[in-house]
Amino acid sequence: MQAPGRALFEWAPILDELLAPHPDVSIVLSTSRVPEFGFEFVRDVLPSGLRRRVIGATYTAENLLYFDACPRGKQVTSDVQIRNPDGWFAIDDDLSGWPAAATRHLIPTTGATCISTLKVQEAIRRILKTL
Numbered sequence: 001m002q003a004p005g006r007a008l009f010e011w012a013p014i015l016d017e018l019l020a021p022h023p024d025v026s027i028v029l030s031t032s033r034v035p036e037f038g039f040e041f042v043r044d045v046l047p048s049g050l051r052r053r054v055i056g057a058t059y060t061a062e063n064l065l066y067f068d069a070c071p072r073g074k075q076v077t078s079d080v081q082i083r084n085p086d087g088w089f090a091i092d093d094d095l096s097g098w099p100a101a102a103t104r105h106l107i108p109t110t111g112a113t114c115i116s117t118l119k120v121q122e123a124i125r126r127i128l129k130t131l
Contacts, residue, residue: 008033008045011114015091016049018115018124025131028083030058030076030090035067056083071097073106080105087131091115091124 034057058079059067072094093111
């Protein structure tokens with residue numbers, strides 16, 4: 001977000017389009033931007049189609065110490081254990097701390113391109129078909 005010409009969630013319109021045919025898919029934010037700027041601010045940066053899907057964040061004020069101490073993969077899988085969704089996947093450029101059993105749910109990206117590449121978009125389409 002600090003880099004010139006870059007914006008928070010700049011590729012979100014692509015995700016909004018990919019999720020459009022899947023109205024039952026919800027979003028849990030797992031980003032260091034939530035503790036930095038606040039949940040509502042970060043959620044409200046998203047396009048309205050995605051904003052309506054957001055049901056929470058892995059970070060809460062109550063778990064700040066846990067959040068800061070754990071790698072992203074552990075944050076996400078801990079949240080999945082609590083929420084117990086029927087199906088789930090994560091799109092992330094932080095590949096640290098992902099338990100081996102959870103990597104099948106992970107769509108890895110890079111910070112520079114995120115979901116803008118066709119390869120990542122196709123991976124999202126494939127996993128959405130399994131939910």
